Every structure is written in C-alpha cells, then in structure tokens.
Amino acid sequence: MDFNVLTIKGASALLKNKQVSSRELTQDAFAAIEKQDGQIHSFLTLEKDVAGKMAEAADARLAAGKGNALTGIPLGVKDCYLVEGFKAFSASKILDNYESQYEGPAIARLRAESPVFLGKTNTDEFTCGASTENSAYGTTHNPWDLDRVPGGSSGGSAAAVAAGLCLAALGTDTGGSIRQPSSLCGTVGLKNTYGRIPRFGVIPMASSLDTIGAITKTVEDMALMLQVMAGPDSRDATTPNAPIPNYSALLGKDIKGLKVGVPKEYFVEGMEAGVEQSVREGIKELEKLGAQIVDISLPYTKYAIPVYYLIVPSEVSSNMARFDAMRYGPRSKDAADVLEFYLENRGMGFGPEMKRRIMIGTHALSSGYYDAYYIKAQKVRTLIRQDFEQAFKNVDVIVTPTSPTTAFKIGAKNDDPLQMYLADIFTVSINLAGVPALNVPCGFSQPADGERELPVGMQIIGPNFSEDRLLQVGHAFEQATEWHQRKAQI
Amino acid sequence: MRYQPIIGLEIHTQLKTQSKMFCSCASQYFGKEPNTQTCPVCLGLPGALPSINQMGVEQTVRVGLALGCTIPEESKFDRKNYFYPDLVKGYQISQYDMPLCQHGYLDVDALGKKKRIRILRAHLEEDTAKSLHEKDPVTGESYTLIDCNKSGVPLLEIVSEPDLRTMEEASAYARKIRQIVRYIDASDADMEKGQLRFDINVSIGIVEDDEVLGENDLPKQHTPIVEVKNLNSFRALEKAVDFEIKRQIEEYEQTHELYHAGNKTxxxxxxxxxxxxxxxxxxxASEYRYFPEPDLPPLHLARDYVEKLRSELPMLPEAKAKQLAECCGLKLSDAVLLVAEKEDANWFDQAATGQSQVLVGEMAKWLLGDIAFFLKENNLGVSQSKLTPEHLRELASLIQSGEISGKIAKEILPDVLEKGLSPKSVVESKGLKQVSDVGEIEKVIDAVIAENAKIVAQVQGGKPEAVMFLVGHVMKKTRGQANPPMVQEMMRKKMGL
Known part of the structure; x- marks a missing residue:
C-alpha cells in the first residue's frame, strides 16, 4: 500500500478489513509531510498530538465495528476553519497565534465520523487570492512544478491532496478558491450550492458568496465528504432546508441523453491553447459517453469579474472590521488613543491585498458611490444568476474550463492585481449565481513558459442543489479517463 | 417674528425576549458578572454568524401595531459600519431603508391639549457592549473595560417626526411610549437598568409674522439641528430639551445662523x-456605509401572522381607561390614573369586575386618594403592595353598607396596607365597627342632651346650627363609631329641627 495514492474509499476498505490502522495511516501522512512539505509548504500548522489521539479513537471505533466512511481518514483543514484547540490565522498576521474558541457544524459533522485532522493548510490571507501568495506565512508550491503556484485560495489543501500528504482536505470557495487550485493541482474540487454546508465556524471572506467544500482525489471520495457535511444548521441563516440526497446514488449511472451546455463566452482569446484543447477533448469524451452537446450563451459572464470585485471588497471591508485587536489577535501597546490603536494594529495586521479590498469596499459602500457601485453590481448579479437559470431550462449541466491557464509561476502576477483577478474569470460567475460546480482533471498542458506538463481542469456546473448530478457526470468522466490517476512527481 | 421649538425624539428600548437578538445567550444581563452571558456570536469571534431571534421580530411588530404603524410584507436587516471598542463586529446589525414598522402615530396630552405625534419608523437592531471606564488607583492610569453581556440584546429604535413643539409634549410622548411598550409586555423599559434611552433632535423655528403654520408644519427657517444623545431619564430628557431651547435661542440671537445641509451637531x-x-x-449623511446584512435572509412578514399579532395585543391604556370610565361611571381622568400601569389596571379589574357602579366608585375614590398617597410614599404600585383586590372591595363594602365611617376607614388603612390584613378583621379586632343601632345611638344622644342643657337651650332658642356641637359630642362618646348621618338625623329630630 502506497499512502500517496490512497483514496478515502480505498483507505476505508483497508481500515475496515484491519489491513491498516488509522494510527498507521496518520503516521504515513506525517511521514509524507515531513518528507515533502518542506518544499511544498502546504501545511501552516501540524497537530501531531491531537491527530494521534483522533487516530486512536478512530481505531477503537473501527475495532468496535462502528466505523463510517470517514472514520480514521487523515484530512487537511484549510486555515480559515475553526477547529477547537487548533490555531486558526486564516493566514493573516492579524490573527497570529489565534486559537479557535469553538467549531462549527461542518467540522462537528466530520468529527462525529472520527476522522483525523492533521493540521491547517495554507491559504491566501482570509482566502483573498488565487495563488496562496497572499498568505502572510509564505507561498505554497505546486507539487507538479515547485516554481509554480498551486492556485488559490485553497492552494494548501489542493497541493497537499495532489502531493498525497492527506487523503482529502477542506477548502472554501468564494470565487473559485476550491475549483481553481484543484484545476492547477489536478484534484477533484466541488464548489457546493450556496448554503449547502453551513458557514458557521469558518472565518469568512464575503458572506454572500462564501461556500464550504472539499478537495479530494476522486469524485467518489467527494460524494463521501459532502454526504457528511451537507445540510442546514440553525446557526447559519443562509442554509435552506433542501433535501439531502444520497450523493453516491447516481455514481456509476450512465449519462446517456444528458444535455451538456457549452457556453461560447468561456472559450476566450488569450487562454492557454493546451487548456482549451484538453477541455474540448473532455467535452468530446462526454459526448462519447452519450451526452448531447448544446452550444449555449451566458451573455452576462463578461460582467462577472467587475461585479465580483465590487461585491467581494464591500463585504470584505465589513467582515474584516471585527479584526481590531481589541479582543483577540496581537496588539501594539503604544497607541496614544483609540484611533491610533486601530490604525496601527490594522495597518500591521493586514497584508496588501486585504488593504486593497478593504479600501475598495469602503469606497464602494460610501454614500454617493453606493448606488453606482454596490447596488448596480447587485443588479447585474441578478442578471448573471438569471443567465444560468435560463440556461438550465435547456441543459442539464454546463461544461467550461475551470481556469484559463495551467499553474503560473510564483511571482508572475504579483505586481498586477488585475491579472491575478482574471485567474478566476471562469469561476466567479458561478459564485455570483450561487450554483454548484465541480472541477475534474481533464488533461495536461504545457504552458509556453514551462517544460513540464501541468494539470488542466474541467468545470461541470449545475442548477442549485444538483451536486448529485454533477458527481454523476464527474464520475462517469473519471471512469472513462485516466487523468486523475497521474500523480505529481517531486 | 417668534421662536418655535421643533423637537424630534429617537427612543431606544430593549425588547423583552428570552435570548439575545442574534444568538441564544440570555438577554437579561442586569447584575450578572461581566462577560458571562456571551458566545462566539455576541463576542464577535471570527467565523460566528447571526441567526434571527423570531421573538425580537415579533415584539417589534407588536410595538409597531400598538403605535399604529404599517408593517410591510418585506423587511430586512442592514449593517451599520463604524469602529468603536464596544461594537464587537465593527458593525451593528440594524435596519436602514426597510424598517419593520413604518408611519405610525401617538396621541399625547400635554398642557391640557391633545396632539397627534407622527412616528416615522421603528426599527430593530442589536445593542452594543458596555464600556466601563476605570482608573487604576495606584498609577492613576485610566483604561476602559468592555462587558459584552449587553452586546446583542434586541433594541428597538422608535423615531418620531419632528412634531413635538414643547418640552411638555416631548415628555408626554416619551412617557406614553414607555407606558405602551410596558403595557404590551414588549419591554420592561426600566430606566434604572438602562433599558430605555432617548436621543433628542432640537432646533428653533424662526416663524415670520405672516407665516401660517398647521399643527405639524415646519417653519420655513430654523436653526441648525442639534442632536443630544443618550438621555437616560425623563428628568434628563426634560432638562435637556429646556436647556437646548434656551441655548439655541440665545445662540441664534448672536449668530443668526440657520440650518443648512452639513451644520448639524x-x-x-x-x-x-x-x-x-x-x-x-x-x-x-453619516458615513455608516449601510448595506444589506448578507448573513441574514430578508424578512417576510405574512399578513395572517401580523393580523394574529394584532388580534392578540392586550387593550391599550387609552382604550382601557375609556372602558373603565364607561362601565363603572368613573371620571375619565380618574380611570386614566387607575390604568396607568398594566399590572395595576389588571389589579383593579380583579377588584371591580362584577361589582356595582357605586362600589367601584368607592374603590376608585380610595385607590386614588389615601391609598395612592400611601403607595407613593412607599414607592410601590398597587399590584406590588400588600393590598389585595378582595380587601379593597371589602373596605368599600364596609363603607357603603355604613358599617364603618370614612374616618374609621382611614384609621384601619395602615394595618390593611402595611400588614395585608383584611379590613373586616381590623375593624373587629379594634372594636371599631360603626354603631348603626338606633337604640344604642339614642341612649348616647339622650346622655349628651342631659349633659349639655345650655346648648340644647341655645339650639331650641333659635340657634339651630349649634346642633352640630351636640352631634360632635355623640361622636366623641362613641369614639367615632356611631354612624354620623344617623346621629345627625336623630339629633335634629330630638331637637325638633
């Protein structure tokens, strides 16, 4: 058994058959981390002692014959999640050394399965970014090419899963933060319907767009993770009481007659040729599996980036206000008055991208600008959502590239925030619409500035609460291809 | 030219709910150890989200209905963004452009005049934490502590139109708001616990001689608006309004500065x-950067829900007083006093239900007279005192039936009020029962006549008014227990008057 290539499903079977213990799996995980994470830097904090105890508890449960799908499975947790007793900085200096005081339903539901939480994975500061370069604790490196970014913001989680340091990891997706790093690292990533998994206990970026989810090696594993985490909770008022299907039920069912929409707006000039080719081949593969391909249009897509970058900073500017060093977080002691206290601590604590978003958002919400920016953006957001609603009257799912390029070089977009924002060009509209979307590996492409082939991801988008359908399509594609089986060689 | 004060009131009142507005912490924090009634939500910890306490919405709607407000079908919460150490999230969840209660009114009586005060809106928000300003006794260094027990307590802000013209109107309006929210059990509005706070907006209208103004019309010109914040008592409210009116007139006479956009202070x-x-x-326009609270879905208020709340509202004091006055033949002004506090009104209901008008009148007379005096001395509401409705009824019956005189009633009152004894038992134990026995009274009258031959002669010799002297002697002899009207009548008869 090679830990690096283990899936949740595979490990779970071994655990149940007593061929391996959770303690051994956990040791393997830490051994792999020790060996490789010095180069990748996917984990920010490791919790060996807690993980050891969790593994023991899992083994006891397995011994009693009470193991579930995730019992004993070593997982990575994105740093913006609160896990009782764990540190949680959301990769920001303003929460340096902060320890979680509680945890929310997503973690509690997982905990009830007795998995093993290895530690916290790197992210852009407060999940704001598309490369993890905005982390205050160093950049994560893409396991496929260490000179390149893993994508972001869940870059730590995607890199850790891709490098086989854990079997799956938790992420969040506000504008592509699960899908884009999954695309760049060759993992499976599901952005769930807004409200499918409660956000309570996860440090937010932009409340109306944030979603909770996982990054896994296979679609099957994703179904297992979602099954545990999905469902409403009274502590998050934005979680509708939608039925929770058996997310594995449609896996293995064929997709004959499935209508797949391909929007012309998602194949744009300037995108990496190999990416376009891989995605188009992926679409052909779906056709071979019996799907019916339909050309469609999502005309408001072109406004998604500007709309996103008004709504996000607006909500960010308000969500970040509680980080004032009054009650928690490091603080400077020599401020002369309250204003100076705020200026000094927030000035020191937030990185450049946070400051940029806070300033843009503060401006966009100011009287005199609010109508022109925030209200206008919300109106266009409605049009973007209607674009999708309209499209789903004619098709079952929509397929697009997840990212216009494969992984870019570390530092390549650092001086140009706009270029960085465009990395999410194919993903942000999905968050604005609230619908779910799944990234599955669909090929490899060699970028013009590189020598290695890098993973390409395909995004499968569905109507609200159609995660089971997306998993069905993703699984059918995965079964027909071998892309997900290729592993990064460090 | 004349000066016309223009006053508007913002009244903050903490709503009565079990838990806080957006979390399940207890909302009753008075006297509790600092920071013991808190959770990740009301502490503003990272990752915590608000969830709506339906009871807070319900209490808001109830107040709105009691104030004649329109309750819109759609409402929402907004974030009011500002930095302050007692504001744990850096924003307050409040309501901006779609408040739960809109366009109501309240009729107030001030200076003997009835006036309708329009209410612009009432919106629901969360209270902030409490700042405790301290000084180190050794170093003299001052510092501030934050107590988050108050953070997140549901707070209703009721905003009047600038319809108030005098300190008396402002005071009457504020007092009536307090009475109503207490009446419908939406708030305890206990000022000593900080549950009711006022902000006033004052300016002085400069009314030209030829300017004709309706009751709620604003003069064309007025001085800059001044907001006085955080008044914690009616006394402070009244004093502050008075002070501002005088101060602003003086200021205007010096500067002649008029209101324009931007000179509000x-x-x-x-x-x-x-x-x-x-x-x-x-x-x-204050820069609070309001925007819709993205963590909370919009509020939808079903019509049947609102109507149900309306139908379940208790009778308001005004209606209650009217009903009492009509059913029991009381003066409206007396009835208003009797129902001023809901508990007292209910108390009186218990005493009065099913009783004759005469008896209810007698009860009201005592309750508003000697009993009210006693209660005021002891700072009690009647419902909190030892007096029971049954005892009041008993007292009134004893007087009505002639068993005791008013004088005796006064004599036994301390025992009834302070010890909670029944009037009957006090009368009996003290032997104070009024003597209405003709034979017994006659004996005493005869004795008095015999002892006061001189006066008898005066009476019969053309000074009939002297008969009262004889009556007084009879009362004295019976230690006040003889039935006075009977004594008078019998004595006059004896004297042949």
Whole structure:
C-alpha cells in the first residue's frame, strides 16, 4: 500500500478489513509531510498530538465495528476553519497565534465520523487570492512544478491532496478558491450550492458568496465528504432546508441523453491553447459517453469579474472590521488613543491585498458611490444568476474550463492585481449565481513558459442543489479517463 | 417674528425576549458578572454568524401595531459600519431603508391639549457592549473595560417626526411610549437598568409674522439641528430639551445662523451640571456605509401572522381607561390614573369586575386618594403592595353598607396596607365597627342632651346650627363609631329641627 495514492474509499476498505490502522495511516501522512512539505509548504500548522489521539479513537471505533466512511481518514483543514484547540490565522498576521474558541457544524459533522485532522493548510490571507501568495506565512508550491503556484485560495489543501500528504482536505470557495487550485493541482474540487454546508465556524471572506467544500482525489471520495457535511444548521441563516440526497446514488449511472451546455463566452482569446484543447477533448469524451452537446450563451459572464470585485471588497471591508485587536489577535501597546490603536494594529495586521479590498469596499459602500457601485453590481448579479437559470431550462449541466491557464509561476502576477483577478474569470460567475460546480482533471498542458506538463481542469456546473448530478457526470468522466490517476512527481 | 421649538425624539428600548437578538445567550444581563452571558456570536469571534431571534421580530411588530404603524410584507436587516471598542463586529446589525414598522402615530396630552405625534419608523437592531471606564488607583492610569453581556440584546429604535413643539409634549410622548411598550409586555423599559434611552433632535423655528403654520408644519427657517444623545431619564430628557431651547435661542440671537445641509451637531448631556456639551459636528449623511446584512435572509412578514399579532395585543391604556370610565361611571381622568400601569389596571379589574357602579366608585375614590398617597410614599404600585383586590372591595363594602365611617376607614388603612390584613378583621379586632343601632345611638344622644342643657337651650332658642356641637359630642362618646348621618338625623329630630 502506497499512502500517496490512497483514496478515502480505498483507505476505508483497508481500515475496515484491519489491513491498516488509522494510527498507521496518520503516521504515513506525517511521514509524507515531513518528507515533502518542506518544499511544498502546504501545511501552516501540524497537530501531531491531537491527530494521534483522533487516530486512536478512530481505531477503537473501527475495532468496535462502528466505523463510517470517514472514520480514521487523515484530512487537511484549510486555515480559515475553526477547529477547537487548533490555531486558526486564516493566514493573516492579524490573527497570529489565534486559537479557535469553538467549531462549527461542518467540522462537528466530520468529527462525529472520527476522522483525523492533521493540521491547517495554507491559504491566501482570509482566502483573498488565487495563488496562496497572499498568505502572510509564505507561498505554497505546486507539487507538479515547485516554481509554480498551486492556485488559490485553497492552494494548501489542493497541493497537499495532489502531493498525497492527506487523503482529502477542506477548502472554501468564494470565487473559485476550491475549483481553481484543484484545476492547477489536478484534484477533484466541488464548489457546493450556496448554503449547502453551513458557514458557521469558518472565518469568512464575503458572506454572500462564501461556500464550504472539499478537495479530494476522486469524485467518489467527494460524494463521501459532502454526504457528511451537507445540510442546514440553525446557526447559519443562509442554509435552506433542501433535501439531502444520497450523493453516491447516481455514481456509476450512465449519462446517456444528458444535455451538456457549452457556453461560447468561456472559450476566450488569450487562454492557454493546451487548456482549451484538453477541455474540448473532455467535452468530446462526454459526448462519447452519450451526452448531447448544446452550444449555449451566458451573455452576462463578461460582467462577472467587475461585479465580483465590487461585491467581494464591500463585504470584505465589513467582515474584516471585527479584526481590531481589541479582543483577540496581537496588539501594539503604544497607541496614544483609540484611533491610533486601530490604525496601527490594522495597518500591521493586514497584508496588501486585504488593504486593497478593504479600501475598495469602503469606497464602494460610501454614500454617493453606493448606488453606482454596490447596488448596480447587485443588479447585474441578478442578471448573471438569471443567465444560468435560463440556461438550465435547456441543459442539464454546463461544461467550461475551470481556469484559463495551467499553474503560473510564483511571482508572475504579483505586481498586477488585475491579472491575478482574471485567474478566476471562469469561476466567479458561478459564485455570483450561487450554483454548484465541480472541477475534474481533464488533461495536461504545457504552458509556453514551462517544460513540464501541468494539470488542466474541467468545470461541470449545475442548477442549485444538483451536486448529485454533477458527481454523476464527474464520475462517469473519471471512469472513462485516466487523468486523475497521474500523480505529481517531486 | 417668534421662536418655535421643533423637537424630534429617537427612543431606544430593549425588547423583552428570552435570548439575545442574534444568538441564544440570555438577554437579561442586569447584575450578572461581566462577560458571562456571551458566545462566539455576541463576542464577535471570527467565523460566528447571526441567526434571527423570531421573538425580537415579533415584539417589534407588536410595538409597531400598538403605535399604529404599517408593517410591510418585506423587511430586512442592514449593517451599520463604524469602529468603536464596544461594537464587537465593527458593525451593528440594524435596519436602514426597510424598517419593520413604518408611519405610525401617538396621541399625547400635554398642557391640557391633545396632539397627534407622527412616528416615522421603528426599527430593530442589536445593542452594543458596555464600556466601563476605570482608573487604576495606584498609577492613576485610566483604561476602559468592555462587558459584552449587553452586546446583542434586541433594541428597538422608535423615531418620531419632528412634531413635538414643547418640552411638555416631548415628555408626554416619551412617557406614553414607555407606558405602551410596558403595557404590551414588549419591554420592561426600566430606566434604572438602562433599558430605555432617548436621543433628542432640537432646533428653533424662526416663524415670520405672516407665516401660517398647521399643527405639524415646519417653519420655513430654523436653526441648525442639534442632536443630544443618550438621555437616560425623563428628568434628563426634560432638562435637556429646556436647556437646548434656551441655548439655541440665545445662540441664534448672536449668530443668526440657520440650518443648512452639513451644520448639524451632536451634543452630550452632563447630568450633574445639567447642561449639554458639544461633542461633534457631523456631515448631513453619516458615513455608516449601510448595506444589506448578507448573513441574514430578508424578512417576510405574512399578513395572517401580523393580523394574529394584532388580534392578540392586550387593550391599550387609552382604550382601557375609556372602558373603565364607561362601565363603572368613573371620571375619565380618574380611570386614566387607575390604568396607568398594566399590572395595576389588571389589579383593579380583579377588584371591580362584577361589582356595582357605586362600589367601584368607592374603590376608585380610595385607590386614588389615601391609598395612592400611601403607595407613593412607599414607592410601590398597587399590584406590588400588600393590598389585595378582595380587601379593597371589602373596605368599600364596609363603607357603603355604613358599617364603618370614612374616618374609621382611614384609621384601619395602615394595618390593611402595611400588614395585608383584611379590613373586616381590623375593624373587629379594634372594636371599631360603626354603631348603626338606633337604640344604642339614642341612649348616647339622650346622655349628651342631659349633659349639655345650655346648648340644647341655645339650639331650641333659635340657634339651630349649634346642633352640630351636640352631634360632635355623640361622636366623641362613641369614639367615632356611631354612624354620623344617623346621629345627625336623630339629633335634629330630638331637637325638633
């Protein structure tokens, strides 16, 4: 058994058959981390002692014959999640050394399965970014090419899963933060319907767009993770009481007659040729599996980036206000008055991208600008959502590239925030619409500035609460291809 | 030219709910150890989200209905963004452009005049934490502690139109708001616990001689608006309004400055010196960067839900007083006093239900007279006192049936009020029963006549008014227990008057 290539499903079977213990799996995980994470830097904090105890508890449960799908499975947790007793900085200096005081339903539901939480994975500061370069604790490196970014913001989680340091990891997706790093690292990533998994206990970026989810090696594993985490909770008022299907039920069912929409707006000039080719081949593969391909249009897509970058900073500017060093977080002691206290601590604590978003958002919400920016953006957001609603009257799912390029070089977009924002060009509209979307590996492409082939991801988008359908399509594609089986060689 | 004060009131009242507005912490925090009634939500910890306490919405709607407000079908919460150490999230969840209660009114009586005060809106928000300003006794260094027990307590802000013209109107309006929210059990509005706070907006209208103004019309010109924040008592409210009216007239006479966009100022109230103090000048539109609270879905208020709440509202004091006056033949002004507090009104209901008009009148007379005096002395509401409705009824019956005189009633009252004894038992134990036995009274009358031959002669010799002297002697002899009207009548008969 090679830990690096283990899936949740595979490990779970071994655990149940007593061929391996959770303690051994956990040791393997830490051994792999020790060996490789010095180069990748996917984990920010490791919790060996807690993980050891969790593994023991899992083994006891397995011994009693009470193991579930995730019992004993070593997982990575994105740093913006609160896990009782764990540190949680959301990769920001303003929460340096902060320890979680509680945890929310997503973690509690997982905990009830007795998995093993290895530690916290790197992210852009407060999940704001598309490369993890905005982390205050160093950049994560893409396991496929260490000179390149893993994508972001869940870059730590995607890199850790891709490098086989854990079997799956938790992420969040506000504008592509699960899908884009999954695309760049060759993992499976599901952005769930807004409200499918409660956000309570996860440090937010932009409340109306944030979603909770996982990054896994296979679609099957994703179904297992979602099954545990999905469902409403009274502590998050934005979680509708939608039925929770058996997310594995449609896996293995064929997709004959499935209508797949391909929007012309998602194949744009300037995108990496190999990416376009891989995605188009992926679409052909779906056709071979019996799907019916339909050309469609999502005309408001072109406004998604500007709309996103008004709504996000607006909500960010308000969500970040509680980080004032009054009650928690490091603080400077020599401020002369309250204003100076705020200026000094927030000035020191937030990185450049946070400051940029806070300033843009503060401006966009100011009287005199609010109508022109925030209200206008919300109106266009409605049009973007209607674009999708309209499209789903004619098709079952929509397929697009997840990212216009494969992984870019570390530092390549650092001086140009706009270029960085465009990395999410194919993903942000999905968050604005609230619908779910799944990234599955669909090929490899060699970028013009590189020598290695890098993973390409395909995004499968569905109507609200159609995660089971997306998993069905993703699984059918995965079964027909071998892309997900290729592993990064460090 | 004349000066016309223009006053608007913002009244903050903490709503009565089990738990806080957006989390499940207890909302009753008075007297509790600091920071013991808190959770990740009301502490503003990272990752915590608000969830709506339906009871807070319900209490808000109930107040709105009691104030004649329209309750819209759609409402929502907004974030009011500003930094302050007692604001744990850096924003307050409040309501901006779609408040739960809109366009109501309240009729008030002030200076003998009835006036309708329009209410612009009432919106639901969360209270902030409490700042405790301390000084280190050794180093003398001052510092501030934050107690988050109050953070997140549901708070209703009721905003009047600038319809108030005098301190008396402002005071009557504020007192009536308090009475109503207490009546419908939406708030305890206990001022000593800080549950009711006022902000006043005052300016002085400069009314030209030829300017004709309706009751709620605003003069064409007025002085800059001054907001005085955080008044914690009716006394402070009244003093602050008075002070501002005088101060602004004086200021205007010196500067002749009129209101224009941007010259609104905020002042604080110094309770010791009884003056307002300049705090800040502020821009016309405060920069609170309001935007819809993305963590909470919009509120939908089903019509049948609102109507159900309306139908379940208890009778308001005004209607209650009217009903009492009509059913029991009381003066409306007396009835108003009797129902001023809901508990007292219910108490009186218990005493009065099913009783004759005469008896109810007798009860009201005592309740508003000697009993009210006693209660005031002891700072009690009748419902909190030892007097029971049954005992009041008993007292009134004893008087009505002639068993005791008013004088005796006064004599036994302390025992009834202070010890909670039944009037009957006090009368019996003290032997104070009024003597209405003709034979017994006659004996005493005869004795008095025999002892006061001189006066008898005067009476019969053309000075009939002297008969009262004889009556007085009879009363004295019977230690006040003889039935006075009977004594009078019998004595006059004996004297042949």
């Amino acid at each position: 905020t002042r604080g109230w110094d309770d010791v010196k009884e003056v307002t103090v300049h705090q800040r000048s502020k821009e016309e």
